């Protein structure tokens with residue numbers, strides 16, 4: 409994915425910088441404060457020089473007093489400048505991180521569902537949280553540390569030259585010696601940082617899944633195995649981190665040795681000058697302080713370069729996410745459905761395989777025509793491609809061949825939001841979101857009134873059980889509706905679809921988890937809902953599809969027969985067989 413680390417890191421940094429563009433005023437304030445505090449710090453050293461030369465060496469306590477008073481004034485100004493610097497730089501870090509988080513999440517929501525089959529959801533989550541946090545510390549502190557120290561380095565060097573050019577040459581010779589190892593180790597740190605974050609993301613994904621399915625984990629006594637797998641992940645994250653820490657420790661050691669070696673050399677040379685009277689004690693003090701400022705600036709920069717490079721790794725991944733192309737997008741110039749929307753569905757020579765299974769067609773040359781306002785049942789063995797057909801209708805995937813026409817328009821030429829606004833679906837696994845009953849039903853139409861929500865619940869035969877919940881419609885359902893039974897979830901999903909009131913209704917095994925009595929009731933509600941609405945019902949229990957206008961038998965991605973129950977009994981051996989098995993079983997039960 410990353411052909412040239414440096415090039416892609418730079419381009420992703422550029423993309424990240426785009427997020428700072430709206431905050432020019434804040435950047436200006438931060439920069440001003442940054443330059444100001446750096447300048448004041450350097451100026452303070454001049455007071456030190458005066459204090460030493462005038463106060464200590466000349467022994468004038470009045471001058472010492474003035475010098476110290478000046479020192480204090482400048483110090484207070486410095487403190488205020490530091491306040492502004494810290495405030496605005498942190499502000500930028502928080503603001504930009506918040507923007508990036510929102511942008512990444514917003515983009516993720518538009519990606520084609522297939523993307524999440526290839527990329528683990530836990531890993532993506534960890535990127536949004538861990539990587540952005542890393543970015544936040546970097547923008548909110550490391551960058552400012554780097555810039556401040558860069559200014560100190562430059563300013564300090566200038567003052568060094570002014571104070572004593574000869575001594576300064578010693579410092580200058582040392583600088584390349586210090587910068588060289590920083591560059592070499594820094595690069596290594598960046599690579600290691602990327603893989604360390606990747607490992608952490610893996611760990612996150614693993615935890616998320618096992619906690620979500622804790623009952624299965626414990627029912628199969630899988631705790632020990634999971635723990636082992638998890639600890640392997642953690643250990644390899646640790647190893648990568650260790651390698652990173654090792655490189656960084658080396659870096660710091662080298663820098664410290666070089667820097668203090670240079671300082672020692674300076675004091676030795678400068679000390680000779682003071683002894684010989686070529687330089688005042690105050691000058692040497694100022695010089696050493698400047699040298700220490702310059703040295704610690706180099707040291708700080710070398711430390712934050714590691715951070716900056718880690719951040720570059722994090723940014724690279726975030727920008728990858730942010731710019732992940734969606735395979736399913738609205739066309740640039742979408743066509744509009746003719747008014748009024750009728751809900752006619754035509755599938756023409758449809759051929760489709762899932763991206764992960766290029767050699768197995770899930771839909772294999774399928775033709776189907778559903779007239780507006782009519783109902784069709786899809787029956788057929790498991791794996792025949794029934795649910796896949798719904799995915800294609802909602803355009804979660806595009807077929808490799810053939811087309812899906814809704815009201816005469818190829819759905820690839822229509823705006824995605826417009827298409828989906830006309831379709832209500834109850835999917836095979838009803839999905840609940842963390843929240844209460846009301847919120848979950850209202851998902852179908854966010855602007856629905858409380859009365860409309862209750863009506864929909866009533867129509868889905870859900871109101872009885874909802875009213876028995878501790879807080880009725882306000883009852884909290886837990887994560888993914890964990891506090892509901894399977895059949896209750898199904899009825900809420902049906903209520904949600906009823907509330908959406910779309911012209912096309914797709915029901916995928918919508919009543920499969922209900923007992924016979926509830927199923928009969930929900931079926932009655934659905935029958936009235938289906939009036940004048942294009943409806944496709946997927947069902948395994950043939951008894952539930954007796955009232956549809958037409959039954960379509962699917963097998964291995966194809967339509968193998970179509971007609972009424974009676975017609976199919978005569979024409980389709982597959983259907984006759986299904987019917988014989990089911991109705992025989994029913995008779996036995998009676």
Ligand SMILES: Nc1ncnc2c1ncn2[C@@H]1O[C@H](COP(=O)(O)OP(=O)(O)OP(=O)(O)O)[C@@H](O)[C@H]1O
Nearest residue numbers: 525762764765770789790791792793794795796797
């Ligand atoms: N996301 C996916 N990636 C790859 N293959 C998939 C995916 N989803 C389904 N399939 C495969 O596509 C085929 C059709 O699946 P589909 O879910 O449409 O069957 P179905 O008719 O709805 O079956 P059931 O009655 O069991 O729900 C199956 O062979 C299945 O393994």
Ligand SMILES: [Mg+2]
Nearest residue numbers: 794795796836
């Ligand atoms: Mg299915």
